Structure formats: structure tokens, C-alpha cells
Amino acid sequence: MHRDNLLPLLLKTEITMSNYTPLSEVGEFGLIKLIKEKVDLQHESSVLGIGDDAAIIEPHEKQIVVSTDMLLEGVHFDLTFCPLKHLGYKAIAVNVSDIAAMNATPTQVTVSIALGARYTVEAVEELYEGIRLACENYKVDLIGGDTTSSRAGLVISVTAIGEVPKGEAVRRSGAQVNDLICVTGDLGAAYLGLQVLEREKQAFMANPEMQPELEEKQYIIGRQLRPEARMDVIHDLKERDIKPTAMIDVSDGLASELFHICKQSGVGATIYKDNLPADEQMLETALEFNLDPITCIMNGGEDYELLFTVPLADYDKVKNHPDISIIGKITEASEGINLANKHGQAFPLQAQGWAHF
């Protein structure tokens, strides 16, 4: 498995934020200096990083891809069970995932943070340690950002930049009738990881003496707290000489992403229920919570796997990849978007995704 085992220390973040050095002691410039000291530029294309009005990139005849995501405390994360280090890692990973979904290589990121008054220098260092780790893993340079204060919770805004040779970018709009629909890894685990964390938080609040029982849920909790972008698969596809016809990352849930591909490509799709990739721990936990595993897989979200389509002729190239499942096929738009069972019965899919508002 490409993911680390990890056991988050529930409520560790709360402890980190008391005592220690207040931000007012170092000020904004001190904070920027502290961040800058931990940054090494690796890419030849990173000409100038943190410390001027803007960073400079030299693209060397490649196309540039740009993606941006904003994460807010209380909306996208809960610091009572999300350690700051994991949060920093996740903020980078989810943006790199968007770059991967363009079939591009991530090269640079900018990170802006707004911090409440209760934050300490140590808390910010922990956050940036996660950011640094992710930058190292995905080989991206932190080239700039903004640091400011927040009257409410923590806000993190990341812009990721990548490069791709001209003609190699993969959009959502290229899926063709009879293409195979593929997905990486397994789905639904991040959503169920969140359910477990929410449950343990409630239990802890009812009885602070309680020790959270997370040992058996390591995998699904890790999927929620520290997802990985599937750059490994992007490299594998290149090695196998596969260029997807359409691609998107699974952030809002498989159904929602499939609707994007079908709408933008002007096609329909049939997904085979039995081919959907599921982890054992996810399945057990779904039962524990009385949730339908297929709903968790289709609409759970935050898996950050890649959903892509390839020509039927590439079947032999993808079929034996240990981390790719062939889950369906692209059809005429008139056939709609359906979920089929092993008896050949098909039911129209609903895209739920996240309702932000």
C-alpha cells in the first residue's frame, strides 16, 4: 500500500495550542522568515521564491497548469481531531491531486494562511512541517504566499502550479463512447474515517477520561486525515504509454465527478457495482454505522483518487495494474448515467456531492 500507517493523536492539537510562543513575539516578518528558512527550491523552473513581490517561474517551453483550493476551519477541517501537521500535508496533497488530474507534474505551490490570536509559533511550525513534508514527497517548491490574522478560525489557501508538455494535458471533456472507466485505489474510506472521528469526538466530549479507540480504524482515519495525491499512478500511466481521454480527481464523490466527465464530454456512462473498489475496514465500518457501502463509495468524497477514461484498446495495459480498477464504460449520452448490478439491471445515478451552501 502506498499510504503510511498513522494513528492520529486525538485532541493533540488542542494541547499544542496552549502555552508556547505567541505569534505577537515574532510578528509577521518573523513568521515569514521562519517559513522561508525551511524552504529549499528544487526545481530548475523555480527562479525566485519567497521574499519579493512575486515569485518567478521559468517554464522552458512547457504549458503551465494552475489550481487553487481554500480550506476553512469548521467547514473543511476540525482541529479537535485533525493534527496541524496532517492538515498542512492535506492542504498540499489535495491541490497536487488537481494537478495530477490534468496529467501534469506539480512544480510549485503558494500557501496563504490566516491565523486566529490563539495560535502559537509552535502551532504554525507544526502546520508548515506538514506542508514541507508534502512538498518533499511531491517534489514541489513552496515559492510564496501570504500570512495574516483571522478573527475566526484558521484559513488555508493553496495555489498549485504544474507543468505539462503541450498536447499532454488531460481535460474532463475528452471521454469517448466505448472508453473504459477506471478509478485508482479504493473509495468511501475517507468519508467513513470522518464518521469515526466525529463519533470519538462526541464520546470524548461526553467523557474526557475516555481513550479514543482508533487502533482498528487506522486505515480509514488515515484516508481522511492524510490523503495522498496519486502522482504514482500518473507516472505509471506514462510508463505504460497510456494517455487517458478524460480525467478528474475524486474530491466530491465518484458520482459527482462522473457527472462532470459525462456532461463535459457529452456522453453517458454505466458503472458496474461489483467492480467498485472497496477496502475491508471501510465495509465493516459502513455496517457499524448502518450506512450503505455503495452510497459511501459513490458519494462519500475526499478520496482524492483519480477517475479517468481510456480507449477500449488500452484494456490490456490497465487490467493488471494493482491499484487501478476498471469500473465501467462510456455510453451514448442518450443512455444516461447508470449503476448496473451483476444481473444486468441498471439504475440511474444521482450526483450528490457536497452541498456547501
Added chain:
Amino acid sequence: MHRDNLLPLLLKTEITMSNYTPLSEVGEFGLIKLIKEKVDLQHESSVLGIGDDAAIIEPHEKQIVVSTDMLLEGVHFDLTFCPLKHLGYKAIAVNVSDIAAMNATPTQVTVSIALGARYTVEAVEELYEGIRLACENYKVDLIGGDTTSSRAGLVISVTAIGEVPKGEAVRRSGAQVNDLICVTGDLGAAYLGLQVLEREKQAFMANPEMQPELEEKQYIIGRQLRPEARMDVIHDLKERDIKPTAMIDVSDGLASELFHICKQSGVGATIYKDNLPADEQMLETALEFNLDPITCIMNGGEDYELLFTVPLADYDKVKNHPDISIIGKITEASEGINLANKHGQAFPLQAQGWAHF
């Protein structure tokens, strides 16, 4: 003057946010559609805009510059006196200002917004109308972003991208001993505009029947609510064949920016008090508020003018520009950073800038 006259309607924003269409009626995808419909891509380099995992840019052998800024309600703006349209305009202008300060041409922006539950579709449209206007004025393409909900106030995060021929970018670090120190426009007005707005807000809260008296303060209020990036000066400098040795935009205050240039260039500076550019309305208002005009000029901030240095040999080229003042000269680092009066007496400068934390 290159700036519009404008009279903000105090408290107009509050009215805009009651009634009208709730965001929940259109949802996130509806909101993105609404934003996308108003966007036209103008730059040849903008290959793909809103609607995929990432945008695509084709840099055509140029270097790319990237800058990012985050604005939070209650920290950077007060919606009781800042109309959303102006706020949208300002969010783009302050980022374009950073691109200008690199001697680059802005080409694309991404805009991420987090909205509280009280926001209406009409309020978002007003915000994006300002963003659209700024994009039109500065000839930049809106190519992406993120829309999400906020538990607290409005958050806007903008990343601006620009292009510059190799070797033409101007950093903060290139100032040389004997260079002339120049600044565009006038300084201190944005700060005093804010003081007036805060005063009128207090008066309004004490007596809601009161009509704010802003007619006489149009210029300084406009400087606060709707600043412009000085791309006009960047074009003028190119036409006159002037390449600054160092450049920075004045966001935190002249003194603070001067310290950045001196520190990064390893030099000192002397500023001549009598040469500092000041607007009449700013001077009158400073007296009204019992504030030292020189302090407002040196530490007020948010002017978004350009502070730059040119070789002494360029004196003839800059001296007659109507919007550029020569305010001092670069000295050896050992001489420090000083403010000199007409009698030749020099006093060491203090950088204040903004204390965010």
C-alpha cells in the same frame, strides 16, 4: 488624474445583503456557472479557464511571475462601508500591484471566495462585477478559483500570474549606492480615507438618521476603497527605456517598503521630507484628525503606489514625469535609513507597517 471620482454609498452593502436570492437556491455548481458565464478569456496564453481540475497557461518563452494575497472580513475590510463591487475590484488591484512591482505584465488571476450563510446570489454578483471590471481594466483573465462556505465572514484569496521577458523582472534586491529613489502618485491618502470612513461609521451607529458627509473626502475615500495598481507607470517606464534597479509596491507604508529594499539590496537610504508627494485633501484631513501628515505618508499603507530606484544617469528620464516624485537617494548601508529636512538634518527612520498579530 488616473483615478475615478467615486462616492461610495455608505452602508449600501448592508442593504444589498437582505432579501434577494439565497445561495442555497443555486448551489455551488450554479454559483460557478454564474461566475463562468461572465468570464471571457482575452490572453492568447490562457489556453483553458474555469471548469476543469486546473487552468492551462501557455507562456511562450516568457518567465511567469506569481503572487497571492488573502483578504478577510473584519481584518482587511469592513462591509459596513466597503461596497462589494469595490471590494472585488480592490482584491484584483492589490494583486496586480504585486505583479507590476516585478516589472511584469499581469495575465491571469484565480479567485477563491468563502461566503457566510447570509450572502445572496445578488451580493456575489456585485462582488464579481467588481472583479470583472478590474480584470477588464488590467487586461487579465479570470481562469479559476474555489467557492466554499464560511462560518464567519467573507474571505477572498487571489493569486495573480504575470509574464515578463527573461532578464526584465525587477526584484527588491538590486538597488545600488547613488541610485535615485522614486515613488509614484501621492501617499497617505488611503490611510486617512479609512479614518474618515471609520468616523462616519461611528456617527451613523450613534445616529442612524445621520447622512454621512463624504462629498469633500471623495479622493481619499476612493484611495481606500478602490485603489489602482500602477500598470500605467510600468508601461511609461518601458516607453522611456527605464528599467528600475529595485522595485516594490507600497502596501504596508513607505517606510516599511524602503526597509525591504535596503535590507535586500544591502544599502542605506536618505529620503527628503520636502519631496514626499502629498495630496491637499490628505493634508487637510490629517490636520482634522490631529495626525502628523509625514507619519501618514511614511506609515499609512494601502497606497499601492510603486517605490523604485533608478541609476542617477536616468535622472533626466524621470524628472518630468507628472506622476513620479524623486524622493531620495540610495546610500552606503553604514549610513542607515534616514529622513532629511531642508536644513540637511537627518533623522533615522522607523519602519512600522502593519502589525497583523
